[in-house]
Structure formats: structure tokens, C-alpha cells
Amino acid sequence: MMDLGGLLAAGALLLSGWALGRRLLAPWRSRLGDGLLFETCSAGAGLGLWGLGTFLLGTAGMLHPWLFRSLMAAGAVLAMADLKTLGPAVSSFRTDGLGLLQGALAALALLASASALGMASTDYDSLEYHLGAPAAYLRQGRISFLADNAFAAFPEQQEMLCLASLAATRTHAGGATAAQTLNLACWILAAATLLALGRRHGSGRAGAWAALALLASPWVRDTGGWLPYNEPGLSLFSLLAFAAALEGEAVLSGFFAGLAFAVKYPALLLVVAPLGLALGLRKASDLPRFLMAAAIPAAPWLVRNLLAVGNPVYPLLTSVLGPPGFDAARFDAAHVPPPSGWTTALADLSQGFLVPGALMVFLLFGWGLGNPGRKARLLALLWSVVGLFLWYRFTHRVDRFLLPLLPPFCLVLGLGVEALARLPGGWLGRCVPVAAVLWTAGWGFWMTSGQDDTQTLAARMRLAGATYSHEAILQVNALPAGSKVLFVGEAETFYVRLDGALKVVAPTVFDAKPFERAVETGSWAACVENLRAQGFTHLYLNWPELHRLQTTYGDRRRGYSRLLTSTPTEPAGFTDNFFDRLEAAGLARKVWEEGGGRWRILELQ
Numbered sequence: 001m002m003d004l005g006g007l008l009a010a011g012a013l014l015l016s017g018w019a020l021g022r023r024l025l026a027p028w029r030s031r032l033g034d035g036l037l038f039e040t041c042s043a044g045a046g047l048g049l050w051g052l053g054t055f056l057l058g059t060a061g062m063l064h065p066w067l068f069r070s071l072m073a074a075g076a077v078l079a080m081a082d083l084k085t086l087g088p089a090v091s092s093f094r095t096d097g098l099g100l101l102q103g104a105l106a107a108l109a110l111l112a113s114a115s116a117l118g119m120a121s122t123d124y125d126s127l128e129y130h131l132g133a134p135a136a137y138l139r140q141g142r143i144s145f146l147a148d149n150a151f152a153a154f155p156e157q158q159e160m161l162c163l164a165s166l167a168a169t170r171t172h173a174g175g176a177t178a179a180q181t182l183n184l185a186c187w188i189l190a191a192a193t194l195l196a197l198g199r200r201h202g203s204g205r206a207g208a209w210a211a212l213a214l215l216a217s218p219w220v221r222d223t224g225g226w227l228p229y230n231e232p233g234l235s236l237f238s239l240l241a242f243a244a245a246l247e248g249e250a251v252l253s254g255f256f257a258g259l260a261f262a263v264k265y266p267a268l269l270l271v272v273a274p275l276g277l278a279l280g281l282r283k284a285s286d287l288p289r290f291l292m293a294a295a296i297p298a299a300p301w302l303v304r305n306l307l308a309v310g311n312p313v314y315p316l317l318t319s320v321l322g323p324p325g326f327d328a329a330r331f332d333a334a335h336v337p338p339p340s341g342w343t344t345a346l347a348d349l350s351q352g353f354l355v356p357g358a359l360m361v362f363l364l365f366g367w368g369l370g371n372p373g374r375k376a377r378l379l380a381l382l383w384s385v386v387g388l389f390l391w392y393r394f395t396h397r398v399d400r401f402l403l404p405l406l407p408p409f410c411l412v413l414g415l416g417v418e419a420l421a422r423l424p425g426g427w428l429g430r431c432v433p434v435a436a437v438l439w440t441a442g443w444g445f446w447m448t449s450g451q452d453d454t455q456t457l458a459a460r461m462r463l464a465g466a467t468y469s470h471e472a473i474l475q476v477n478a479l480p481a482g483s484k485v486l487f488v489g490e491a492e493t494f495y496v497r498l499d500g501a502l503k504v505v506a507p508t509v510f511d512a513k514p515f516e517r518a519v520e521t522g523s524w525a526a527c528v529e530n531l532r533a534q535g536f537t538h539l540y541l542n543w544p545e546l547h548r549l550q551t552t553y554g555d556r557r558r559g560y561s562r563l564l565t566s567t568p569t570e571p572a573g574f575t576d577n578f579f580d581r582l583e584a585a586g587l588a589r590k591v592w593e594e595g596g597g598r599w600r601i602l603e604l605q
Contacts, residue, residue: 002118005169006177009072013164013178014185016075017046019082024049028252037196037243039086040189041252044240047186047233048259048297051160055300058143058163068168098430102208105437106191109215112441113184116225121176122468126228127492128508129154131176134163136493138170139500145308148507149491150315150326153308155301157262158230172495179228186232187224190239190407191215194414197243201376202415209433210414214407216433216440219400231403234263238271238404242383246376250279250286254293261298265316266401269390274383315510331510335396377415380408467545468492469599475592476502476540476601485538485601486531488515489546503535509549515539528587528604538591539602541579 021042025032032038057063121131133152137143143163146152165178191211198207214220223229241256257275260267272294280287302312311321318328387405395401413433421430468490476485477497487493487506496504507513514534531539579602582588586605593600 003169003171003173003177005171006165006174007181009165009168009174010178010181010185012072012076012168013050013161013182014043014047015079016072017050018043019046019075019079020049021046022082025252028249031247031249032244033200035196035199036192037200040193040196041240041244041256043189044236044256044259047161047182048157048237048255048262050164051157051259051262052297052300054160054164054167055143055156058137058160059304061142063138063141063143063163063167065167065170068164072164072168098205099208101434102205102212105212105434105441106208106215108441109212109221109437110184110188110224113187113221113224117177117180117184119226120173121180121226121228121494123227124468124492125151127494130159130228130230131162131179132492132494134159134166134175135172135496135498137163138166138498139496139502139504141500145304148505148511150331150508150510153305153314155262155264155298157259157297157301158233161233162228166498170498172498176228176494180225183228183232184224186236187215187220190232190236193236193239193243194407194411197246197376197411198414201246203418205421206415206418208414209417209430210411212433212437213410213413216437217406217410218440219403219406221440223400223403229400230263231400234260234267235403235407237263238267239407241271241275242380242408245275245279246379248282248286250283250290251293253279254290255296257290258294258297260404261294262301264401265313266391266395267404269394270387270402270404273390274386278379278383326512327510337392337396377412380411384409384412465544467542467548469542469594470495471594472540472542472592472599472601476504476538479538479591479601483537484535485540486515486536488539488541489544489549490540490542491545505536524582524585524587528582532604537604539579539588539604541600541602543598544595 018039021044022039024045025038025042028041029038032041057067121127126132129149129151133146133149133156136146136149136152161182162175162179165182166175169175169178191214194210194214195204195207198204198210219231223231237256237260241253241260244253244256253275257267257272260271276287276290276294279290305314306312308314309321309323311317311323314321314323315326315331318326319332384405387402391397391402391405417430417433421427472490473492473495477495479485479502481501484503484505487504491506491508493504493506496502505514514531514536579588579600582602583590588602588604591601591603
């Protein structure tokens with residue numbers, strides 16, 4: 001079920017961000033036009049400022065619920081006064097039959113995402129760091145470098161919006177619902193920006209087709225619904241940077257490109273580099289202005305890592321910049337491109353990233369027809385092609401990394417639909433996107449209805465090959481206040497209680513392990529003494545997850561002593577291992593177990 005507090009927090013954050021952004025971008029109002037593009041840029045800028053502000057407040061240890069609730073409420077009240085000035089932004093909406101059809105299709109596509117907003121987050125990356133890192137900050141009362149979670153060292157602009165919502169609601173359901181709602185809002189803002197760009201560089205109908213092409217993407221359906229990933233924010237900021245670059249606004253483009261980098265490192269390749277180069281070629285003096293503006297939102301994340309471990313882009317470049325204890329070789333090996341060619345890469349993309357393949361006809365024929373929007377079509381297509389090359393050559397080819405290029409790609413499609421519609425019999429071309437949106441929306445509803453049975457927290461541990469036990473997390477939450485729990489194998493910590501009564505350390509497969517150092521002391525008693533000296537009171541073993549990570553990331557026992565298993569030469573097993581021996585020696589007491597011992601919690605004696 002959707003959480004009302006989370007919905008209110010997301011709504012207040014959006015309204016307050018929009019009001020704040022309108023005031024920040026006031027100098028650009030006349031150049032962007034007093035219409036929809038200015039409003040979407042304002043909302044994007046406001047979300048960026050909310051992320052930066054949350055980072056600064058959290059670093060200062062000011063994650064107080066009353067503070068965030070007050071800021072959201074004050075900003076929302078300010079936004080209410082601005083609503084009466086929205087006339088120019090909505091005055092040009094079409095009300096003819098085609099415009100109403102486009103609006104109905106957009107609503108249908110959005111419903112496919114919105115129907116999944118109430119689903120509890122069960123995805124590994126979400127529970128481990130997209131939601132897990134903000135929850136960890138809230139538990140400790142401040143933002144600090146998480147030495148046991150390498151993924152939390154990535155830029156966290158989008159995760160800061162989740163943290164703001166968690167700080168305001170103080171509930172897991174509130175934070176997760178708000179994060180999912182804000183992701184959907186980012187896609188809506190991106191679609192509205194495409195609508196505005198279509199009007200400015202082609203026609204209103206072309207912009208509407210572009211927006212529909214975006215909303216029809218399966219990745220938009222998933223990340224705008226039950227997956228609280230950070231790609232929606234990345235895609236919105238990237239599109240706004242492109243829109244500002246089209247208008248020749250180097251500073252504003254740089255600011256949004258810097259926000260894209262503050263969401264995800266690959267934006268340096270896919271957004272900052274190509275847009276900066278394009279602006280620099282147009283006018284040499286624009287490049288330094290672009291880069292200086294981009295550095296403002298990007299700098300906090302680089303400085304944080306630099307001060308913490310001496311590597312501003314940690315966990316990248318760890319083979320030369322450290323820090324000690326991090327398995328740089330294993331991390332690099334896990335993030336190499338797959339041994340596949342262009343054909344395989346494009347086939348993989350077509351399954352999840354691209355709009356339905358039928359719309360590709362408008363790339364092949366529609367983009368070059370007619371004069372309206374020719375410059376925008378050419379630049380958007382060029383950016384898409386260059387970005388695809390950079391993605392293939394310099395990343396490990398995860399399909400969602402290309403999502404910043406989806407909006408400009410859809411702009412080309414939208415302009416192409418209208419270009420073809422001007423030809424004799426061109427009305428048939430308009431039937432293609434209609435059918436595509438209907439098909440993808442229907443598929444989205446079917447997928448969402450099927451996830452109710454397979455993606456609930458309670459069901460995850462009952463699936464074949466399950467590696468997660470939500471019951472174990474509930475048992476951890478029931479431990480006495482002041483306990484410090486070392487997670488062995490498990491790293492999905494989002495649902496650990498948020499009040500800070502417990503401390504949990506859950507090192508990822510790449511991070512240094514307190515458990516490993518303890519085992520290497522050589523004796524059971526010395527091992528327990530070592531763990532207790534580090535403040536640990538309990539151990540939580542998730543053997544299925546530990547085994548999955550060991551077998552997935554190369555060295556089967558990387559980061560864990562052989563003493564975890566019965567004999568070094570035997571296959572890994574969940575019985576007769578180190579935990580059993582601690583219990584047999586009277587050095588630990590079993591508090592809880594499940595699955596015949598596959599999941600267990602021990603109290604150190």
C-alpha cells in the first residue's frame with residue numbers, strides 16, 4: 001500500500017523545489033520563455049537544490065524531522081502563491097481530438113507506472129544503497145562516509161531526495177513511497193520538457209509524440225514505479241542540460257550537467273563531455289563557463305570522497321588511488337564490458353531501454369523530413385549516436401546507463417512522427433505510436449499485476465534460490481537497544497530500524513571485513529575477543545547470500561577466511577562451519593535461525 005506520509009513528503013518536496021527553482025532561474029526567464037520550459041527547468045533546479053541542501057544539512061548532523069517538515073511546508077506554501085502565474089505554461093495545450101487522444105495515452109502510460117508505487121521495494125540495489133544508504137545516514141544521525149558500503153560513495157544527488165523524505169516521515173514505507181513518487185515525477189517533468197522542446201523546435205503535436213515515446217519505454221515504467229533507482233533524476237537533468245544548450249545558455253546547461261554528474265558518474269562521459277564540447281565549438285568562451293557551472297553541484301561529492309579516502313571518484317580508479325582494504329582488482333573485474341559485439345549490445349538494449357521497435361521507423365525516415373526542428377533533430381540524434389559509442393566503449397554496458405540519452409532520442413522520434421504525418425497518407429504513421437503506447441501500457445499493467453505475488457518481502461525468501469530473509473531483519477530489529485550487529489554476507493540494510501537504537505555493519509563483497517580480521521587471530525576465543533573489542537554484540541549470517549556473492553565475484557572466499565567452512569578442501573556448506581564451532585565452544589549463543597541454519601543470528605558471549 002502507498003504510504004500517505006510519503007506521498008505528502010514527495011508532493012511538498014516537489015512544490016517547494018519548484019518554487020525555489022523559479023526564484024533561482026529568474027534571470028533566465030526571458031531567455032527560456034515565460035512558458036513550460038521555464039517551469040520544468042525551475043522544478044529540476046529546485047530538486048537539485050534540495051539534494052545539495054540535504055547533503056549539507058546531513059553532513060552537519062541536522063537530520064531533524066521538524067526541520068525538514070518545516071522547510072517542505074514553507075516551500076509548499078510559497079509554491080501555492082506561484083500557481084496563479086502558470087497561465088503561459090498551460091495556455092498552448094491543444095484541445096482538439098488528437099490532443100485529447102495524446103493526453104489520454106499519456107495518462108494510460110503513467111498509470112502503468114503509478115500502479116506499482118505501493119509495492120514494497122525488494123530490489124537488491126535499492127535495499128543495499130539507493131534506499132539503504134539514506135537509511136544508514138538517518139540511523140547514525142548524520143551523513144558520513146560509509147566505510148563498509150563502497151556503493152554509497154557514488155554521487156548521491158537522487159538519494160538525498162530519499163533521505164529528505166526519510167527524515168520527514170521517519171518510516172521505511174514513507175521513504176520508499178516518496179522515492180518512487182519522486183522518480184515518477186522526474187519522468188513526468190522530462191516528458192513535459194520534451195513537450196516544450198517540441199513546441200519550440202517543431203510543433204506541439206511533435207512534442208506530445210516525443211513525450212509519449214518517452215513514457216512508453218519499459219525502463220520508464222519500471223524506474224517510475226517500483227524500482228527506486230537514480231536514473232529518472234539522471235535523465236531529467238541530462239535533458240534539461242541539453243535543452244539549455246539548445247538555447248545557447250552555457251551556464252544553465254553546465255549547472256544541469258553538473259547535477260547529472262551528481263547523480264551518477266557516467267554522466268561525465270554521456271552528458272558533460274559531449275555538451276561541453278558542443279558549446280565550446282559553438283563559442284569558445286562558453287566552455288569554461290559551462291565547466292565552472294557544472295563544478296558547483298558536482299564538487300560536494302568529489303570533495304567528500306577526497307577527504308575520506310584520498311580518491312575523489314571512489315570507488316573508481318581504486319587500483320591507483322586506494323584506499324587500503326578495498327578489493328580494487330575484484331571491483332574492476334566485476335565491471336568490465338561483456339565480451340559481446342554491437343549486435344548483441346543493441347539487441348539487449350531493445351528489450352528494456354528503447355521504445356517499441358516499431359517507432360524506429362521515424363528515426364530512419366522521419367528525422368530528416370521538413371524544415372521545422374531540423375537543428376534540434378540533428379543535434380539530438382548526434383548526441384544519441386555519440387553517447388551510444390561512449391557507452392559501448394567506456395562502460396560495462398548496463399542498459400540503464402544509457403537512459404540519459406532516451407529523452408533526446410524520443411525528441412527525434414516525436415519530430416519524425418509529425419514530419420511523416422505531412423506526407424500523403426501520413427495519418428497512418430500516427431497510428432504506430434498510438435498502438436505502441438497501448439501495447440507497452442498493457443504490458444506494464446500485466447507485469448505489475450504479476451509482481452504482487454513474486455516481489456513482496458515475505459515471498460522473496462520462499463522463492464527458489466532465495467538469498468534474502470526479511471524475517472531475519474525483523475529479528476535484528478528486535479535485538480536490545482545498543483546492540484551492534486555484524487552482517488556476514490547480507491548487505492541489504494534498508495529495513496533495519498531507523499531510530500538509531502542499533503548499529504549494523506554490512507560490508508559489501510568489495511569492502512574490508514571486520515569478520516575476516518577477527519577470524520585470522522587464530523583461535524575461537526581470540527576471534528570473539530577481537531569482535532567484541534570492535535564493539536560487536538551479535539553476528540547475523542546470511543549463508544545463501546554469502547555463497548551467491550562468493551561464487552558470483554570470482555574468488556569463492558574473497559574477503560572471508562576458509563574457517564567459515566568445515567574444511568578448506570570441501571565445498572562451502574552452511575553447517576559445521578565457524579558459527580557452529582563458536583556455539584559449540586560456548587563463545588556464542590544462537591538467538592534465531594531459519595531455513596535449517598541458513599540464516600542465523602548469534603549473540604557473542
